Every structure is written in C-alpha cells, then in structure tokens.
Amino acid sequence: MEINKVTKEQSDFSVKINYGLEGAYFTESKICKVDGVNGKLYYRGYSIEELASHSNFEEVSFLLLNGKLPRKDELEEFSANLKKERELPKEIVHIIKNITKKEDPMHILRTAVSALSAYDPEADVNTKEANMRKSIRLISKMASITAAIGRFKTEKEYIAPDNSLGHSANFLYMLHGNKPSEKEIKIFDRMLLLHAEHSSNASTFSVLVTGSTLSDIYSAITSGIGTLKGPLHGEADENALRMLYEIKSPDNAERYINDALSGKQRIMGFGHRVYKTYDPRARVIRETLEEIKSSSPEVKNLVDISFKIETMMIEKLGRSHGIWPNVDFFSGPVYTYLGVPIELFTPVFAVSRVSGWCSHLLEYWENNRLIRPLDYYTGELDLKYPK
Numbered sequence: 001m002e003i004n005k006v007t008k009e010q011s012d013f014s015v016k017i018n019y020g021l022e023g024a025y026f027t028e029s030k031i032c033k034v035d036g037v038n039g040k041l042y043y044r045g046y047s048i049e050e051l052a053s054h055s056n057f058e059e060v061s062f063l064l065l066n067g068k069l070p071r072k073d074e075l076e077e078f079s080a081n082l083k084k085e086r087e088l089p090k091e092i093v094h095i096i097k098n099i100t101k102k103e104d105p106m107h108i109l110r111t112a113v114s115a116l117s118a119y120d121p122e123a124d125v126n127t128k129e130a131n132m133r134k135s136i137r138l139i140s141k142m143a144s145i146t147a148a149i150g151r152f153k154t155e156k157e158y159i160a161p162d163n164s165l166g167h168s169a170n171f172l173y174m175l176h177g178n179k180p181s182e183k184e185i186k187i188f189d190r191m192l193l194l195h196a197e198h199s200s201n202a203s204t205f206s207v208l209v210t211g212s213t214l215s216d217i218y219s220a221i222t223s224g225i226g227t228l229k230g231p232l233h234g235e236a237d238e239n240a241l242r243m244l245y246e247i248k249s250p251d252n253a254e255r256y257i258n259d260a261l262s263g264k265q266r267i268m269g270f271g272h273r274v275y276k277t278y279d280p281r282a283r284v285i286r287e288t289l290e291e292i293k294s295s296s297p298e299v300k301n302l303v304d305i306s307f308k309i310e311t312m313m314i315e316k317l318g319r320s321h322g323i324w325p326n327v328d329f330f331s332g333p334v335y336t337y338l339g340v341p342i343e344l345f346t347p348v349f350a351v352s353r354v355s356g357w358c359s360h361l362l363e364y365w366e367n368n369r370l371i372r373p374l375d376y377y378t379g380e381l382d383l384k385y386p387k
C-alpha cells in the first residue's frame with residue numbers, strides 16, 4: 001500500500017509532512033482494527049464488546065499472540081506457562097525495593113523490565129519460539145513487578161505469587177495480600193482485556209521502532225513503557241482521576257469544566273487521535289461504573305462527578321468537535337473500587353498492553369523492515385565555521 005510515499009521524483013514543494021505521522025500508514029497488520037468513525041474496536045476480528053462479554057485477559061492474550069482463540073487444552077497450557085513465569089528473580093525484587101523511594105512507579109517498571117534481560121538466558125535468542133516464550137514471560141512478570149511496586153510504595157513486603165489463582169486474581173492478591181472476590185477478579189480482568197491492544201498507538205509504534213533494528217524484545221518493551229508513561233498517552237487515566245478529586249463534588253463540575261475549557265485546558269480522558277466518536281472501551285467501562293457505584297460513598301461520588309462531566313463534554317465538544325470520552329476517563333473510579341492506588345494506574349495499563357506490544361512485535365518480525373522515516377530539513381546549509 002503506498003500512501004503519502006515521497007519519491008525522488010517529487011519536488012520539495014510536493015513533500016507532504018504528516019506531523020505526528022497523523023494519517024500515515026507504515027505497515028499492514030492482522031491484529032487490531034480501530035474504526036474511529038463508527039466507534040468500533042476489534043481484536044483479531046472479534047469486537048471488544050464480544051470479547052468483554054465472553055472472554056478473559058489470558059484467552060485474549062493468546063488470541064492476540066497466536067491469531068486465533070485457543071482450544072481448551074491450548075488455553076490450559078498457556079495459563080500454566082504464565083503461572084510458571086510469575087516469580088521474580090530476587091535481584092529484580094531488590095532493584096524494585098531499592099529504587100522505590102526515589103522513583104515513580106513507571107520509572108521503576110521500566111527499569112525492572114529492562115533488568116529482566118539479565119536473568120533470561122534467552123534474552124538475545126531471536127527465534128520465533130524464543131520470542132513467544134519471552135512474551136509469556138513478560139506478560140507474567142510485568143504483573144508481578146507492578147504488584148511488587150505497589151507493595152513497596154506502601155512500605156509492605158513483597159508477596160510471592162499464588163499459583164492456585166489465575167493471572168488477574170493473582171495480581172490483586174500480590175498487591176493486596178488477600179484473595180479478591182469473584183466480582184473484583186471479573187472487573188479487573190475486564191479492565192486488562194479492554195486495554196490489551198490498540199493498533200499502532202504511540203507506545204506500540206515505539207516498540208516496533210526498537211524491534212525493527214532487530215534489537216531484543218526486552219529493549220523493545222522497555223521503549224514501549226517509556227512511551228506509555230506520557231500524559232498524552234497512558235498517564236491520562238491518572239490525571240483524569242486527579243481531576244475528579246480536585247472537583248470534589250458533582251456540584252462543582254460545571255464551573256470546573258467551564259473554567260478549564262475557557263482557559264484552553266485539555267480535559268483528561270477526552271479526545272482521541274483516531275476515535276472521533278465515543279470510544280467503545282469507554283462504553284464498556286461506563287457500564288462497569290453502574291455495577292460498582294453503590295460500593296462506597298467515595299466511589300459513588302467519583303461516578304457521579306464522571307457522569308456529570310461526560311454529559312457536559314458531549315454537549316460542548318462531542319458532536320461539534322469529535323471530542324468524546326476515551327478509555328481513560330472512567331477507569332479511575334473502577335481502580336479506586338479495586339483498591340489500585342492512583343500511581344499504579346499507568347503500570348497496570350502496561351501490564352495489560354504488553355500482550356498487544358508483544359503480538360505486534362512478533363508479527364512485525366515476520367516481515368521486518370527497519371523503521372526510518374524522514375524529517376524535512378528546514379535549517380541552513382554551507383555555513384562557514386567561525387575562525
């Protein structure tokens with residue numbers, strides 16, 4: 001497919017610059033379809049609503065990595081492999097503990113994932129089979145790392161994984177130290193499923209840029225974590241919840257939003273580069289808010305403020321400007337219900353998105369091409385060196 005391809009024959013005047021690569025295609029993929037016009041999202045052909053109703057994060061990770069839903073025995077093997085990889089090398093636990101006081105969770109996650117390569121004898125083995133094993137290792141270990149960060153941040157001890165539990169239940173157990181309820185497991189698992197993949201967004205693209213040099217999977221995923229950290233990407237869910245706390249009560253929402261918009265501020269959790277309509281993931285999470293809103297006065301208040309802002313923003317910027325709630329807007333109240341602290345929201349996003357990152361990398365490596373776009377030079381030439 002040749003879209004916006006600049007050829008030698010084109011004169012400088014016909015060079016089209018896609019700032020931020022907006023609208024530019026760089027590869028083909030069979031993993032994910034984001035239909036920004038109709039507000040639809042598909043993983044490997046299955047709509048997100050279909051998967052959120054019938055599947056779970058482990059099965060979806062298999063689907064993303066392998067291109068098909070697993071048979072029962074395949075899923076059992078995949079889940080068993082995830083369990084085998086949960087425990088962290090003690091040196092990694094030490095690294096996390098030692099830097100916890102100085103660093104923010106995303107810095108710790110990025111550092112710990114980068115360090116994992118030192119404890120993986122296959123770190124530089126770039127076969128398809130080894131990369132699939134390393135993907136499972138990363139999906140599993142990133143959950144353990146994030147739970148450990150949560151423990152150390154609150155000055156609690158690291159909790160070893162419980163292999164009687166599934167991936168999502170074990171994460172909540174390693175974070176809280178007690179076994180979660182079925183409802184909590186289901187809601188957390190759905191959050192992981194909804195965040196697992198989203199085509200070539202900024203973090204996935206940076207995973208592929210690193211991978212396209214034929215660097216290793218740990219380097220690529222480390223790049224992805226660094227990219228996800230930004231407030232215009234993964235960190236928006238933290239900032240959206242901080243905004244709800246700042247607003248304090250539904251009665252203050254109208255004034256807050258009016259002031260913010262007249263001051264040209266962006267409302268976190270709204271707008272999207274691709275969706276110019278309601279983000280389908282936000283719709284599913286919104287339904288979850290209805291399930292949890294009576295769980296505590298704090299959650300109810302957050303939900304009520306969210307609904308008020310949602311109505312206002314749709315009236316003001318939705319239909320007219322295509323700025324609608326995105327996946328990050330409603331996540332805060334859900335994680336509050338689950339007892340996930342605000343500074344872990346973005347690491348939890350990475351715990352989920354690593355499935356998509358690895359799937360894209362494995363697919364891209366099937367037909368690798370170094371990613372090397374052009375910038376259009378507008379500086380000076382032939383300057384004389386000052387003597």
Ligand SMILES: CC(C)(COP(=O)(O)OP(=O)(O)OC[C@H]1O[C@@H](n2cnc3c(N)ncnc32)[C@H](O)[C@@H]1OP(=O)(O)O)[C@@H](O)C(=O)NCCC(=O)NCCS
Pocket residue numbers: 231232233234236265266267268269270271272273274321323326327328
């Ligand atoms: C996600 C985002 C970066 C996509 O932006 P984009 O496609 O680059 O769109 P632009 O930055 O060009 O914005 C277009 C216009 O909409 C406005 N806009 C975009 N998002 C907005 C928001 N959340 N609140 C208020 N106005 C917003 C911009 O100010 C701009 O207005 P202008 O044309 O008057 O200058 C942007 O919507 C944003 O910053 N959202 C908040 C952060 C967020 O929730 N990120 C998570 C994404 S999943």
